[in-house]
Amino acid sequence: MDKKKEISLYPVWSHIEEFLDEKIGLNQLAFFSNYSPWHFHRIFSNFHGETLGDYIKRLRLEKSAYALKSTNFPILEIAIETGYASNEAYTKSFKKQFGKTPLQYRKTYSKWKSLESNLEFPPSLKPDEIFIQEISDFSIAYVRRFGSYENFPGLIEGEETKILNQFIQDVQSEPNNHKWIGISQDDPQITKSDLIRFDLGITIGNLRLTKIPKSLGIQKVSGGKYLIFRNRGDYSLLPEVYDWILNRYIPNKFQLRNLPPFEIYTNPFESCMKKRITDLYFPIHSLSNYKRKSINPKAN
Structure with a gap:
């Protein structure tokens, strides 16, 4: 952790998170980091333990998983917003990441429950x-x-x-x-x-x-x-x-x-x-x- 704090990747993180739904290039991010593309990619990979491409892909898939959990949006719509041209390509990548197809994941994790009058609140909430x-x-x-x-x-x-x-x-x-x-x-x-x-x-x-x-x-x-x-x-x-x-x-x-x-x-x-x-x-x-x-x- 101390080694990681020596390197400032905040401008890079901010750009990735702001434009996660758009195409993000290595040269573009290297410019924000003030490093050459080669040196920047080496620093980034050492910091995160994954390549820049894998990092961005993971964030996009995790964002789509949250959409599957928390919304009833069509899976194809989520796939397209994640950057995939087809449901088949999205399903293949999603299953590789999470071990389930998007449909299986939604059935497992989506918990739509009505707000019941007798729902027991945690002690810290009123x-x-x-x-x-x-x-x-x-x-x-x-x-x-x-x-x-x-x-x-x-x-x-x-x-x-x-x-x-x-x-x-x-x-x-x-x-x-x-x-x-x-x-x-x-x-x-x-x-x-x-x-x-x-x-x-x-x-x-x-x-x-x-x-x-x-x-x-x-x-x-x-x-x-x-x-x-x-x-x-x-x-x-x-x-x-x-x-x-x-x-x-x-x-x-x-x-x-x-x-x-x-x-x-x-x-x-x-x-x-x-x-x-x-x-x-x-x-x-x-x-x-x-x-x-x-x-x-x-x-x-």
């Missing part, structure tokens, strides 16, 4: 603290880590927190001017645990950034409609809460957008873990008869 809100795009400065969500040390203890706090000092800002954001880029039921990407960041609002440290990246969080849950309690329980929301709570009337959920830590440095509050944002296509409440992440 039925009257679920909202739908439309938000605007906003940008964050972030640090990326790889590995299981369960192994994330938390905001106070982690090296990522120190890097972000140093950044706040370097831009002569104040901690209260920023909101702390966590983005779970991968579904642990789809992505292998050691390849999972988690981004910890702070909102940057209208800050004029003339130079970005190599230890940080900048990314835009997409706006739109979100289903929001307020979680009260220790951050270590969040993976279980996510699993409950995605696999038990989300009913038929909600269609998740194929974007990563994110979380806002409203009091990240609260010493009492039981008093920590986290707002969980899940991107959705359609509204329902839920309360609206302003829990706005778009702060400086």
Whole structure:
């Protein structure tokens, strides 16, 4: 991990993730990295343990697997959006990656369940603290880590927190001017645990950034409609809460957008873990008869 942190691939990651549905060339990414194509590819492959082509292909297939799980879109439509000209070619690649055909995968992992009045909520969630809100795009400065969500040390203890706090000092800002954001880029039921990407960041609002440290990246969080849950309690329980929301709570009337959920830590440095509050944002296509409440992440 220390060896990986010496190399800044943030501009490359940002470009791949922004244009994942489009053709991405080696020379194009090498330009963003400031390396020659040959040297860049060697660095990238050593970092990720897979070639650039395999990395992009895996991300596309994992994104399609999430669509199979969370939507009822036709498989052919998902195949075309993944970059395959035919269902046959997509099925062959998908089965090689996941050991199942797309149809078999959908039958195994799709869990469309109605929202029942007697559904038992986790202790950290309350039925009257679920909202739908439309938000605007906003940008964050972030640090990326790889590995299981369960192994994330938390905001106070982690090296990522120190890097972000140093950044706040370097831009002569104040901690209260920023909101702390966590983005779970991968579904642990789809992505292998050691390849999972988690981004910890702070909102940057209208800050004029003339130079970005190599230890940080900048990314835009997409706006739109979100289903929001307020979680009260220790951050270590969040993976279980996510699993409950995605696999038990989300009913038929909600269609998740194929974007990563994110979380806002409203009091990240609260010493009492039981008093920590986290707002969980899940991107959705359609509204329902839920309360609206302003829990706005778009702060400086």
